[in-house]
Amino acid sequence: MSIKNQFNLENKVVIITGSSKGIGKAIAKGLAENGAQVVISSRSQEACDEVVKEFTKEGLKAVGIACHIGKEEQRKNLIDKTIEAFGRIDVLVNNAAINPVFGPIEDVDPAIFDKIMDVNVKAPWSLSNLVLPYLQANKKGRIINIASVEALTPGMGLGIYSTSKAAILMLTKNQAKEWGSHGITANAICPGLIKTKFSAALWQNEKMLSKLERSIPSGRMGMPEEIVGLACLLASDAGNYMTGGVYTADGGYMIAG
Template structure:
């Protein structure tokens, strides 16, 4: 097979959580443009339907399945409905996450801690486990977890979020170690500051963003589409010997300190 053909995702089915907007939507579109049948998923059915219909109007293959990943029944439904519709699952992108608290570690409480851990760590772990059984039966698959540079380098007033994203990295490494025997690869992407609604509280602060852009080597924040290419690689057979990897796309943030 030619190297170019290894990037082709035709015939593969991809589930992307948190994909009605932002990074998740950009990733879903990139995978679909590269031939995958994509399942657009986020909490609201009307939101995922809108994105799926938009993709279809572009000649892409997509369906929308609503799922609050913190809910056990909805996680099970996401996987079972995907199998019912497409018959398989080849790619799982754990992108959905929350950050309900911005402040010092001692300023939060147990309820917030439990909420962020439930959505950012527990849910991707359990959703991956559900997908794993189908990937194992098929003889392989690719799991791509979306972490953050905050999981590698501690940021200011983002301690709880950083803890969850660090856990995501170690979860990825353990998935790769345990599931490689089944042909299942697991890799993690660590984006830097991306211009999305999720991070608006950061980039809308003119003083903060000016300092950030002065610090990072590329002198700017990223657009959501700039995360899609890396995920497309990790989802494809072009990355067939890549597993357990931590891949940073941060404009040089981690080398700017």
């Protein structure tokens, strides 16, 4: 098979959580441009519909299904509605996450700790388990977990978020190990500083941004579209032999010392 064909995602059904904006939306668009039928999902149905409208205008295949990933019944509904719409699931991109707090780890309210773990760790675990039977039925499947460079090295003020993303790396490795015999791969992508609403507190502070950019070999923050190539590789046949991996797209942040 030619390398071009290996990246072809025609007839593949992909769920991307948190895909009404930012990295999730960019990944959804990239996968759709490669032929995938994408499920746009976020808490707001209206936001999902906006993205679907935008994609379909460009000739891309997309449906919108609202889902608050912190709620089990909504997670189940997302999977059920996807099967109703397409009859199959091939790829799950666990992208949605929260970070409602910035500050020392000892100051984090236990309720906020639980909320971060529920959304950033429990939800991807649960959604992956819910799609597992469909991936097993295909004897093939892809799970792509969006983590963060914060999972690999401690930053200031993001301790509990970092902890949740570090848990995602081990979840990914266990999924790869336990589900490989079903033809399923699981990989994690660790973005660095990417210009999204999610990271606005960092890049809107000019002093902080300037300091960060000076420390990154590429000398700049990344854009959501710069995560897409990795996602396309891991979702497609081109990434068949890649599983249990942790891949950074960070402008060299991890080697900056």
